[in-house]
Amino acid sequence: MISQYSSITLDRPAAIAERDIQVGFPADADDEEIDAAEASGSFSDLDSFCRATTRPTTTGNTEMTVFFYCLRLRKITSKIRNKFQQSNGTPGDGHALTMDSITASGRIYEDLEELLSELEQWRRSAPTFSTPRGLYHTQEWYDLLLMRERLLLVRKAIDLVPKRNNIPPDDLLLICLEYAVSTITKFCPLFEQRKITYTRSYFQMLFTAGLSVMLWVSVASNHDTEMMVKAADAVKQSKKILKQMGREMPDATPYVSVYEALEVHVLGKYHASSRLTQQTGGYLGQTQPHDHASPGMSGMLHDQSIGGEQHSVEQNHSQFSSHWPPLLNDLGSHHLLDHEPSTYASLLSRDLFGDNTFWNVEVGLGEYVYGDPMFLFSGIADDNV
Numbered sequence: 249m250i251s252q253y254s255s256i257t258l259d260r261p262a263a264i265a266e267r268d269i270q271v272g273f274p275a276d277a278d279d280e281e282i283d284a285a286e287a288s289g290s291f292s293d294l295d296s297f298c299r300a301t302t303r304p305t306t307t308g309n310t311e312m313t314v315f316f317y318c319l320r321l322r323k324i325t326s327k328i329r330n331k332f333q334q335s336n337g338t339p340g341d342g343h344a345l346t347m348d349s350i351t352a353s354g355r356i357y358e359d360l361e362e363l364l365s366e367l368e369q370w371r372r373s374a375p376t377f378s379t380p381r382g383l384y385h386t387q388e389w390y391d392l393l394l395m396r397e398r399l400l401l402v403r404k405a406i407d408l409v410p411k412r413n414n415i416p417p418d419d420l421l422l423i424c425l426e427y428a429v430s431t432i433t434k435f436c437p438l439f440e441q442r443k444i445t446y447t448r449s450y451f452q453m454l455f456t457a458g459l460s461v462m463l464w465v466s467v468a469s470n471h472d473t474e475m476m477v478k479a480a481d482a483v484k485q486s487k488k489i490l491k492q493m494g495r496e497m498p499d500a501t502p503y504v505s506v507y508e509a510l511e512v513h514v515l516g517k518y519h520a521s522s523r524l525t526q527q528t529g530g531y532l533g534q535t536q537p538h539d540h541a542s543p544g545m546s547g548m549l550h551d552q553s554i555g556g557e558q559h560s561v562e563q564n565h566s567q568f569s570s571h572w573p574p575l576l577n578d579l580g581s582h583h584l585l586d587h588e589p590s591t592y593a594s595l596l597s598r599d600l601f602g603d604n605t606f607w608n609v610e611v612g613l614g615e616y617v618y619g620d621p622m623f624l625f626s627g628i629a630d631d632n633v
Contacts, residue, residue, distance in 0.1 A: 256325060261333065266326060273319075276312045277301060313375045314384045318393075320373075324366050325397060331359045332404035352410055360405045367397055383443050392434045396453055399427040403460065415467045422468070425479065428460035432482040436489050446493040451500055454493075458486035458507060462514045471518075483511055 252269075255262040275282060275298045282297065291297040371394045377385040402424045406416045416424075435454060438444045461479050465471075487507060494504040 256329070262329075266330075273298075274312060274315070275301065276310055276316060278311050281310075309375050309377065317373070317375055317390075321370055321393060321397065324363065324370060325400070327366075328363055328397070328401050328404060331363070332356075332401075332408055352408070356405050356409050360401065363401050364398065367394060367401070370394070383438070388434065388438060392431070392438065395427055395431040395434055399424070399431050399453075399457060399460065402427055403456070418469055421464050424460050425464040425468075425475070428457040428464075429478055429482045431457040432461070432486045436485050439489055439492075446496045448497065448500070451490065451493050451497065451503075454486050454490055455503055455507060458483055458490070459510070461486075462510055465518055466514050476518075480515060483515065487511055 251263045252266075254260075272295075275294060277297075281301075282294070285291050285297050291300065371390060374387065374390045375385075376387075380386050383389050402420060406420050406424060409416060409420060411417075432454065435444070435450070439446075439450075444450065461482050465476070465479055465483075487504075490500075490504050490507055494501045
């Protein structure tokens, strides 16, 4: 169990192949039922009891109902990993490699649609409890699990889908944004209400969701006013919770610093671009009132106006630098804002969705999400990177 859980968290191949794991399931019954069956002497062992027991109607829940429900989700997670696991092997046939790359997008989208459908069916089959006895009996918990797996799935798809100029397709970015924002907005209230505590797994989920939102802000071709407000709010909400977790987990502090630096950089770059558009008479800077009851994300591409509060990043360098950790100050954060958006697309999208080195906290910021950030930042001054 520890091996499989670690592999999922670190996004690494499992140390033990699933085909080599055979584990019997517990009986889907309450302890009282098992005790009564044992006392009656009708069954020689637990296996015979399981074979003879038929499950009650869908409205009847046992002590094992949530366990089996989560187990079904983990089976879908396993399927996601198997379908989207990158192959380390190199095909020997060049023609086969070419054909594989030609059909890659279609296969990835097909798998994505299939697995999203399975996740939706899983969510619809969630048990209901008239008097929830804990977090695991609440629909909010099941919603969070759904969004977490959806985000994992679309990140896998983005990792493998063919890209143009290292930028994923807009439709996948939009889906990723929706799931990332939903993951953040569903997790943070539960954490603030102390229904969920801090763990490294939750930290990783929140950290990655926030980076996914910032990726959309950095590289998306269309920025809708309403969506930008939601994205910025989600990034800030995530930062608040990450900082709280960082106080409980000191080894996570470097990641919080990186997150804060990227937030200042990405949102600051966006606001500077919006302000410049306004000054040059463009239409992207027009602001519109925000309706918090406005429709969902499905129509966000129809309105290309960019609004919200405009912030100037053209301020005293020492004042601006106070928001950045030492790593970025040493690199000269004021130079980061002088380059084209394509540079930031390369910076944020490069291996953003691979978690292979995510939890190597011991080596500091040398390997946090992208690999070696010094290598990444050194390429900012190179237009060919």
